[in-house]
Amino acid sequence: MNVVNGHAVIEIDKVTKTFGGVVANKDISLKVQEGAITGMIGPNGSGKTTLFNSIVGFHPIDTGSIKFEGNEISKLRVQEIARLGLLRTFQQTRIYGKMNCVQNMLISIPHRKAGLLDIFADHRAEDRERAEHLLEFVGLYEKRWLMGGDLSFGQQKLLEFAMALMNEPSVLMLDEPTAGINPTLINGLIDRLKRANEEFGITLFVIEHNMRVIMNLAEHIYCLAHGELLAEGTPGQIQNDQRVIDAYLGAH
Ligand SMILES: Nc1ncnc2c1ncn2[C@@H]1O[C@H](COP(=O)(O)OP(=O)(O)OP(=O)(O)O)[C@@H](O)[C@H]1O
Ligand SMILES: [Mg+2]
Incomplete structure (x- = not known):
């Protein structure tokens, strides 16, 4: 089991981010607990990567607050945030x-x-x-x-x-780590993500479309739809949430 002491290392409060007329994130509030593996799911275009980009300072947010270890970071630049120990990987590798x-x-x-x-x-x-x-x-x-x-x-x-x-990093955010990975190698990757969390003590925040992976990894999952937070809960709660089934899981 992961060691969770109930302390939120990332706190997002009412974050909105638009691109021209597109509202990519609308009024999103969520927390990532220190030492935990937190998941984020949602249909294509629901705003998951945009939220990651906002957290790491890749672009400014319109309104809201993003705190890392209690400090406001929404005005900081990518390098400054990386130096604090908050890192991410990309959906397309770099x-x-x-x-x-x-x-x-x-x-x-x-x-x-x-x-x-x-x-x-x-x-x-x-x-x-x-x-x-x-x-x-x-x-x-x-x-x-x-x-x-x-x-x-x-x-x-x-x-x-x-x-x-x-x-x-103290926190690592992974954008679809198993996408494009051979199914037979996925179990090995899940194992390594868990070991990075348990042995290196790295808090993980993971976007995934692979339901088997995220239900196996995360202890708390957020589901976005149309840029808004649709639901949150344990894997069991998320899998049985009718709103999540209708918006997303029904198609998976
Ligand atoms: N730099 C940008 N300029 C304009 N629109 C953008 C930009 N980045 C994202 N968007 C738009 O914001 C919305 C959310 O996109 P985002 O990439 O965050 O979705 P996602 O949940 O990560 O989707 P996927 O599961 O396909 O990766 C989409 O409508 C997208 O076209
Ligand atoms: Mg994405």
Whole structure:
């Protein structure tokens, strides 16, 4: 079981975000408990990625409040928020295709350390060791000298996950981590997400369309529809919520 002490590490209060005439998020309020795995589901275009983008400072919100560890972060920039220990992965992976896996891991460090890659040899050796350890953790150790661009899409997602871990986030938000991953590899990924949560103590906030995955992973799930919060609850409550079934689960 995950250690949940009842403290909200992310608190979103009445957040609205529009793009021209499109209301992508409307009056959304939700909390992510420290130490927990929290899920977010909802139909395509319901505003899940937009909310992630707002939390990490990718774009400004129109109205509302976003707090991380009790501090307002809605006016901060992406790098400032990343340095606080709040990181995300992308629905479309962002890795460097012309660098090998180890280089991708090393280049990802400045997110947390804020500066140029450390040139001191002893530090590099330590980072290099950690990079290889984390590549082993996600199952990419054998592929560590392959170029990022030569990995399969699923392997690129595993690399992106490892790159995020390299920065030792306190909270990691994952946008559809299992999308495009071979079904036989999905169980391994679920296992690693749980281990990142339990062994490294990383709070996870996960967007997923794969119901088996999210019901297995998350202890609390939010469901968005048409940019609004439709329902929230335990996996059991969400699966039996008629509004969620009508808006989303009926099609899955
Ligand atoms: N940068 C943008 N400019 C204009 N409209 C946008 C932008 N980003 C998102 N939108 C719109 O906001 C709405 C919500 O999109 P969003 O990507 O957040 O949905 P989603 O729930 O992540 O969907 P999916 O499950 O398909 O990933 C959509 O109507 C989308 O077209
Ligand atoms: Mg999305």
